[in-house]
Amino acid sequence: xxxxxxxxxxxxxxxxxxxxxxxxxxxxxxxxxxxxxxxxxxxxxxxxxxxxxxxxxxxxxxxxxxxxxxxxxxxxxxxxxxxxxxxxxxxxxxxxxxxxxxxxxxxxxxxxxxxxxxxxxxxxxxxxxxxxxxxxxxxxxxxxxxxxxxxxxxxxxxxxxxxxxxxxxxxxxxxxxxxxxxxxxxxxxxxxxxxxxxxxxxxxxxxxxxxxxxxxxxxxxxxxxxxxxxxxxxxxxxxxxxxxxxxxxxxxxxxxxxxxxxxxxxxxxxxxxxxxxxxxxxxxxxxxxxxxxxxxxxxxxxxxxxxxxxxxxxxxxxxxxxxxxxxxxxxxxxxxxxxxxxxxxxxxxxxxxxxxxxxxxxxxxxxxxxxxxxxxxxxxxxxxxxxxxxxxxxxxxxxxxxxxxxxxxxxxxxxxxxxxxxxxxxxxxxxxxxxxxxxxxxxxxxxxxxxxxxx
Amino acid sequence: xxxxxxxxxxxxxxxxxxxxxxxxxxxxxxxxxxxxxxxxxxxxxxxxxxxxxxxxxxxxxxxxxxxxxxxxxxxxxxxxxxxxxxxxxxxxxxxxxxxxxxxxxxxxxxxxxxxxxxxxxxxxxxxxxxxxxxxxxxxxxxxxxxxxxxxxxxxxxxxxxxxxxxxxxxxxxxxxxxxxxxxxxxxxxxxxxxxxxxxxxxxxxxxxxxxxxxxxxxxxxxxxxxxxxxxxxxxxxxxxxxxxxxxxxxxxxxxxxxxxxxxxxxxxxxxxxxxxxxxxxxxxxxxxxxxxxxxxxxxxxxxxxxxxxxxxxxxxxxxxxxxxxxxxxxxxxxxxxxxxxxxxxxxxxxxxxxxxxxxxxxxxxxxxxxxxxxxxxxxxxxxxxxxxxxxxxxxxxxxxxxxxxxxxxxxxxxxxxxxxxxxxxxxxxxxxxxxxxxxxxxxxxxxxxxxxxxx
Numbered sequence: 001x002x003x004x005x006x007x008x009x010x011x012x013x014x015x016x017x018x019x020x021x022x023x024x025x026x027x028x029x030x031x032x033x034x035x036x037x038x039x040x041x042x043x044x045x046x047x048x049x050x051x052x053x054x055x056x057x058x059x060x061x062x063x064x065x066x067x068x069x070x071x072x073x074x075x076x077x078x079x080x081x082x083x084x085x086x087x088x089x090x091x092x093x094x095x096x097x098x099x100x101x102x103x104x105x106x107x108x109x110x111x112x113x114x115x116x117x118x119x120x121x122x123x124x125x126x127x128x129x130x131x132x133x134x135x136x137x138x139x140x141x142x143x144x145x146x147x148x149x150x151x152x153x154x155x156x157x158x159x160x161x162x163x164x165x166x167x168x169x170x171x172x173x174x175x176x177x178x179x180x181x182x183x184x185x186x187x188x189x190x191x192x193x194x195x196x197x198x199x200x201x202x203x204x205x206x207x208x209x210x211x212x213x214x215x216x217x218x219x220x221x222x223x224x225x226x227x228x229x230x231x232x233x234x235x236x237x238x239x240x241x242x243x244x245x246x247x248x249x250x251x252x253x254x255x256x257x258x259x260x261x262x263x264x265x266x267x268x269x270x271x272x273x274x275x276x277x278x279x280x281x282x283x284x285x286x287x288x289x290x291x292x293x294x295x296x297x298x299x300x301x302x303x304x305x306x307x308x309x310x311x312x313x314x315x316x317x318x319x320x321x322x323x324x325x326x327x328x329x330x331x332x333x334x335x336x337x338x339x340x341x342x343x344x345x346x347x348x349x350x351x352x353x354x355x356x357x358x359x360x361x362x363x364x365x366x367x368x369x370x371x372x373x374x375x376x377x378x379x380x381x382x383x384x385x386x387x388x389x390x391x392x393x394x395x396x397x398x399x400x401x402x403x404x405x406x407x408x409x410x411x412x413x414x415x416x417x418x419x420x421x422x423x424x425x426x427x428x429x430x431x432x433x434x435x436x437x438x439x440x441x442x443x444x445x446x447x448x449x450x451x452x453x454x455x
Numbered sequence: 456x457x458x459x460x461x462x463x464x465x466x467x468x469x470x471x472x473x474x475x476x477x478x479x480x481x482x483x484x485x486x487x488x489x490x491x492x493x494x495x496x497x498x499x500x501x502x503x504x505x506x507x508x509x510x511x512x513x514x515x516x517x518x519x520x521x522x523x524x525x526x527x528x529x530x531x532x533x534x535x536x537x538x539x540x541x542x543x544x545x546x547x548x549x550x551x552x553x554x555x556x557x558x559x560x561x562x563x564x565x566x567x568x569x570x571x572x573x574x575x576x577x578x579x580x581x582x583x584x585x586x587x588x589x590x591x592x593x594x595x596x597x598x599x600x601x602x603x604x605x606x607x608x609x610x611x612x613x614x615x616x617x618x619x620x621x622x623x624x625x626x627x628x629x630x631x632x633x634x635x636x637x638x639x640x641x642x643x644x645x646x647x648x649x650x651x652x653x654x655x656x657x658x659x660x661x662x663x664x665x666x667x668x669x670x671x672x673x674x675x676x677x678x679x680x681x682x683x684x685x686x687x688x689x690x691x692x693x694x695x696x697x698x699x700x701x702x703x704x705x706x707x708x709x710x711x712x713x714x715x716x717x718x719x720x721x722x723x724x725x726x727x728x729x730x731x732x733x734x735x736x737x738x739x740x741x742x743x744x745x746x747x748x749x750x751x752x753x754x755x756x757x758x759x760x761x762x763x764x765x766x767x768x769x770x771x772x773x774x775x776x777x778x779x780x781x782x783x784x785x786x787x788x789x790x791x792x793x794x795x796x797x798x799x800x801x802x803x804x805x806x807x808x809x810x811x812x813x814x815x816x817x818x819x820x821x822x823x824x825x826x827x828x829x830x831x832x833x834x835x836x837x838x839x840x841x842x843x844x845x846x847x848x849x850x851x852x853x854x855x856x857x858x859x860x861x862x863x864x865x866x867x868x869x870x871x872x873x874x875x876x877x878x879x880x881x882x883x884x885x886x887x888x889x890x891x892x893x894x895x896x897x898x899x900x901x902x903x904x905x906x907x908x909x910x
Contacts, residue, residue, distance in 0.1 A: 225760070277663055
């Protein structure tokens with residue numbers, strides 16, 4: 001019986017695909033770079049408008065930072081499914097590496113290019129397209145739906161934990177579909193059950209009120225760039241050991257079930273190595289369980305950017321007054337960003353770097369869902385029906401997101417379903433999706449919704 | 456008698472001052488940023504034109520890099536005075552800190568602002584104005600003059616040593632006036648007798664063919680920014696000791712005469728501290744002979760710039776594929792740039808950093824003139840007549856320039872005379888000169904020329 005309905009839903013999805021591609025173009029054309037506060041309010045309004053156009057109630061709610069678009073719609077059952085998504089995107093820079101304008105959805109072959117087309121505007125469209133198709137076929141939604149679509153995911157979802165805490169009653173639901181999903185290098189669908197946490201900071205030093213001629217100052221002035229290099233060097237050694245005292249205190253080892261799931265995952269080390277042109281992985285790793293485990297169950301300290309003095313062509317003989325580094329720590333259960341931040345400050349002070357300022361750019365706690373939750377089984381079973389094969393199940397992924405409050409405050413099981421693929425250049429120039437992944441992501445979302453209505 | 460002539464020359468200088476300010480505006484309006492290869496050929500042509508307009512022979516000569524303007528003019532005696540100058544300027548960035556356009560000479564009060572107005576276009580004008588005034592008063596030049604005006608001083612004068620070697624006969628002279636000079640914080644004129652050498656390099660690392668999402672890659676990818684930080688950290692410790700084996704091998708201690716001259720110099724540590732808003736100097740130094748000695752007789756390793764990954768506002772969760780640092784080493788007698796470069800490479804390799812590429816952006820050897828040379832005495836005596844006080848005599852200064860080939864290949868004593876002052880913001884936004892310093896610099900140059908004609 002479900003196959004009949006699903007076939008009808010699939011037909012409806014195909015029928016309306018051009019409409020949804022237009023809507024995707026409309027959404028991608030609205031810049032919404034949270035790191036640069038570019039187009040954020042405008043994009044929130046656009047998303048609310050698009051929800052209302054689909055018959056949902058929608059409200060642009062203050063969060064303390066970028067507004068959050070909250071939406072809701074009634075369905076037949078007493079079950080409520082919550083969709084977490086985000087309308088903000090990564091900065092498009094470096095612009096010269098884009099082959100088409102980043103804020104103009106451009107088709108080349110079977111691919112669609114734009115900043116945010118995969119992460120995460122394509123997923124917003126996929127959810128709306130799926131719900132429209134299900135409603136068209138069934139005459140009504142089988143479950144109540146809620147949307148939480150935020151504008152700060154790419155900058156650490158700073159206000160999401162407080163927002164969830166504050167609106168706990170209003171956001172109450174029974175299960176959650178997360179903002180991403182898709183297929184891996186082998187075209188196998190993926191199912192992710194948790195995310196690392198994050199603590200993103202900027203370390204900055206100022207040693208003078210202006211840059212100085214390096215001939216005058218080189219032997220006598222403190223140099224902001226040197227202070228920064230020395231401070232950074234105390235954070236991690238060349239064996240990748242993070243040297244902040246107590247950094248590893250709350251790290252839990254993966255469970256046997258986690259390791260079992262990791263072991264079943266395909267080994268994508270060669271694909272990743274090739275795609276990024278790597279000479280090799282850290283610590284001589286060459287794939288296998290150790291590599292898989294390191295990739296997601298170890299915390300990190302990554303320099304995301306360095307900025308000081310003259311960076312143009314050739315030479316400029318200047319001693320910089322300022323230097324800064326962007327640093328992200330990925331956290332594993334049960335590390336906490338506030339704790340890491342405090343330990344970082346204490347560590348820098350203990351090494352004499354009280355001249356190094358820390359600016360906290362956001363963070364979130366790591367969280368994981370029980371792999372054996374019935375809702376996870378629905379996501380798996382429907383994936384099999386769409387993709388013709390069993391999805392890989394990742395007990396936790398390397399990336400971060402504000403899933404902690406959804407899992408632990410709202411108490412929701414949380415699954416992924418989506419339109420991504422490894423060539424999607426997410427966070428990089430020429431971000432793109434493939435048409436078939438978009439269709440499959442819409443289908444998978446629709447089938448989860450339909451199937452969940454029958455529980 | 457000399458006072459009568461000097462008075463007439465001074466009158467002539469005052470009479471023509473507006474003309475020379477116009478010429479200064481004309482020269483500053485022509486961008487000539489060697490680091491960015493911006494306007495270099497155009498500026499060389501303009502300088503040659505300006506020499507010809509003053510009746511000098513002028514030729515734009517190839518150097519292998521930016522062209523060198525060679526000029527000459529005959530005088531009464533068989534003595535030849537060579538003027539070394541440069542027409543290139545530092546990059547104007549950061550542009551938003553300029554209060555008026557960098558390539559538009561702008562008067563505010565008694566100051567004139569433009570990139571290069573002090574370093575070194577104002578000095579080119581000062582030499583031409585001085586020679587014109589002397590010739591007008593005496594009817595002819597008292598000595599033969601030669602000009603070597605290069606276009607790569609701000610990027611390490613890469614081709615000057617070869618140029619001097621190649622054109623040794625043509626450049627033959629008896630004495631040389633260097634490209635700078637002026638007064639110190641106490642308005643006392645300065646006399647500089649030597650310069651540190653320099654070895655300017657860019658260290659760069661590439662670990663992947665593109666930036667990666669830090670969530671995916673943080674625990675498993677090599678990170679170019681981390682590689683760079685660790686490599687830099689091996690170069691110098693927090694006590695400012697440069698850790699490259701053999702780095703200090705050729706360092707000569709200052710002579711007793713050097714220390715005597717240093718000791719007589721005014722202590723400008725407080726002025727410098729205030730001007731740059733420093734909390735303090737390196738190694739707890741608070742002025743005095745140790746501070747003076749460190750400032751010029753110690754070699755340095757200065758990070759001039761750091762560049763990697765995301766540097767915009769807020770956060771971007773990216774693991775950078777590339778990172779680079781601009782590093783300048785100031786060298787003291789008898790260190791040699793080629794030797795330092797080889798030792799740097801060996802050091803990086805020995806520490807496992809053969810992935811760190813070195814790009815050599817230029818260098819030059821340190822050099823000093825005998826403080827008791829008769830030509831130095833002329834420069835001192837004429838300074839006394841212009842400024843009403845004895846100049847300070849610096850045995851060597853912290854900055855660098857290609858004086859080695861002029862002192863050691865052409866065998867010239869070399870003095871400074873010029874228009875600078877400590878508030879001139881040389882190499883920084885809002886570079887400027889004061890009108891009275893310009894006039895004094897022209898007068899001092901003129902008196903050296905006139906007086907040297909009588910030896």
